[in-house]
Amino acid sequence: MREYKILAPTAILGYGFPEKSFVKGIEKNPDLIAVDAGSVDPGPYYLGSGKSFTDRNSVKRDLEYMLVAAKEHNIPVAIGSAGGSGAKTHLDWNIEIIEEIMEENNLDLKVVVIDSQLSKSYLMDKYKEGDITPLFPTPPLTEEDLSQSTNIVGQIGVEPFIEAFKMGADVVLAGRAYDPAVFAALPIMKGYDPGISLHLGKILECASIAASPGSGRDCMLGTLGEDYFILEPMGDTRKCTTDSVAAHSLYEKTNPYKLPGPGGLLDLTDTVYEQLDETRVKVKGSKFVPSEKYTIKLEGAKLVGKRTISIAGVRDPIMIEQISHILEEVKEQVQDNFSGKNYEYHLTFHIYGKNGVMGSLEPVKNPVHELGIVIDVVAQEKVIADTICSFVRSTLLHFGYPNRKATAGNLAFPYSPSDISVGDVYQFSVHHLLENIDPVEIFTIKWLNEYQKGAL
Structure with missing residues (x-):
């Protein structure tokens, strides 16, 4: 040969x-x-x-x-x-x-x-026949996942x-x-x-x-x-x-x-x-x-909302030492401020310089002299994502914490405007196996x- x-x-x-x-x-x-x-x-x-x-x-x-x-x-x-x-x-x-x-x-x-690309009607039939099974650790597929997915490929x-x-x-x-x-x-x-x-x-x-x-x-x-x-x-x-x-x-x-x-x-x-x-x-x-x-692998994604972010830097060692507690306090103030509005949103802080990449899996616990914080808000509507992000940003900017010495803002913003509308947010909705x-x-x-x- x-x-x-x-x-x-x-x-x-x-x-x-x-x-x-x-x-x-x-x-x-x-x-x-x-x-x-x-x-x-x-x-x-x-x-x-x-x-x-x-x-x-x-x-x-x-x-x-x-x-x-x-x-x-x-x-x-x-x-x-x-x-x-x-x-x-x-x-x-x-x-x-x-x-x-x-x-x-x-x-x-x-x-x-x-x-x-596979049609939803075909996949719905296969789903009802029991021919679609999850790939670990994905949960079992639902009819809602199939119907809401914009594109599904095999x-x-x-x-x-x-x-x-x-x-x-x-x-x-x-x-x-x-x-x-x-x-x-x-x-x-x-x-x-x-x-x-x-x-x-x-x-x-x-x-x-x-x-x-x-x-x-x-x-x-x-x-x-x-x-x-x-x-x-x-x-x-x-x-x-x-x-x-x-x-x-x-x-x-x-x-x-x-x-x-x-x-x-x-x-x-x-x-x-x-x-x-x-x-x-x-x-x-x-x-x-x-x-x-x-069997073949199926991949699908569905629209889950709109995202608005704000990127900021922190240099104060007193704030850095308390950052986890401060961010929890900010989350509580957001909930309190909009408690009567029934807003549905998801707020995440990505803290670069402190487990920003690996999160809880990070093995290195060395102290740092500065942090980069990404305020990440996802909501069904852009106006709600904008509102929550704006409130979080301003609250964190002027948050008073124990032993704080500065009277100006706590955050340094590399961009103006500070709040950035990212647009549509999708999540993987289908990550399963198709058989027969x-x-x-x-x-x-x-x-x-x-x-x-x-x-x-």
């Missing part, structure tokens, strides 16, 4: 890559260019609102390099989680960019589109990509996808081992983050053999080591050896990492274990022109 090469230009489409690294990767004659275009890491806003967390100009820049090279060298392209979150609006947004690039560069490419496995490439696609553009599937589908279709292919995909989806020094905006080349794969960074200043590759294999996993995904799990119990030379690492022994039931499905039939797979006709 000949070696099969996959070029991963960047960790997320739109994050960029050095032109020199990309050219070097193309000179290696890859059999596939693949890229993951999204993530749930930026939070529920982007899935719920249908907006991309990646910049349009940056996405177009990356795609133009990829599509022009693909046409010139006859290399297929796979793109997963289009538009950042992979809902239909994100998919349409990404299609528009591809069409611009094809027109501006006179590219004739056969594009297949995989839509991963995480595509390798099978829809394989179907699209069997249709003869030059480019496959997919909605929300299991990250490794974007890289592993075509090799699996061509007979390469699923475990080795998926493990390679797990690493390539982050491009050169698995190198040393790591970077999400530099190219990585993966080479598949019959029972192994080899990783080689394309950046001149980077190298893969057994430590960097093995460490990245633990990335985003609750279990160091097993990674569940659509249709089964990736088992790294017997995986071996070998340093081939200064920059390349060879990996063997990874296995794919099919599950008894084929056909992994291909559940998704819409169409040629680009047929997909567009269906949207009219």
Whole structure:
């Protein structure tokens, strides 16, 4: 079995890559260019609102390099989680960019589109049949969660990509996808081992983050053999080591050896990492274990209100020493002041310099000389969020605490206006498994022109 090469230009489409690294990767004659275009890491806003967390100009820049090279060298392209979150609006947004690039560069490419957004009526039927189960620690799904979610997507496995490439696609553009599937589908279709292919995909989806020094905006080349794969960074200043590759294999996993995904799990119990030379690492022994039931992950988000924030700094050591008590007092004064209004709101203080990142899990308890405080108010209506935030800010600004020496304000504001309306707030409402499905039939797979006709 000949070696099969996959070029991963960047960790997320739109994050960029050095032109020199990309050219070097193309000179290696890859059999596939693949890229993951999204993530749930930026939070529920982007899935719920249908907006991309990646910049349009940056996405177009990356795609133009990829599509022009693909046409010139006859290399297929796979793109997963289009538009950042992979809902239909994100998919349409990404299609528009591809069409611009094809027109501006006179590219004739056969594009297949995989839509991963699932209808609420279909999911409601599956819910009533008991085919939707929670992912720990998510609570069981409710009908309210389904009905209030603005977008719900299913995480595509390798099978829809394989179907699209069997249709003869030059480019496959997919909605929300299991990250490794974007890289592993075509090799699996061509007979390469699923475990080795998926493990390679797990690493390539982050491009050169698995190198040393790591970077999400530099190219990585993966080479598949019959029972192994080899990783080689394309950046001149980077190298893969057994430590960097093995460490990245633990990335985003609750279990160091097993990674569940659509249709089964990736088992790294017997995986071996070998340093081939200064920059390349060879990996063997990874296995794919099919599950008894084929399941996919569902992701959905719903609108929960409006957010207003105020950002302030505190430098007084006397106030800093009492800050937890002071903020509790402020919360009580807010409740007292608006007790007759029946306002529904959620008030949070994010205290940077004192457990602002890890909260109660923070192991370091060293005293600090200054704090950054984010007053965070979420309410159903913008006017209520504005009102509560304004009152909290002014109350904290002039709060009198024991041994206070200053008679001016307690807070320093870096911005004017001090209160900032952030807008819509979404939360993840669906984070569950869907079972008893056909992994291909559940998704819409169409040629680009047929997909567009269906949207009219």
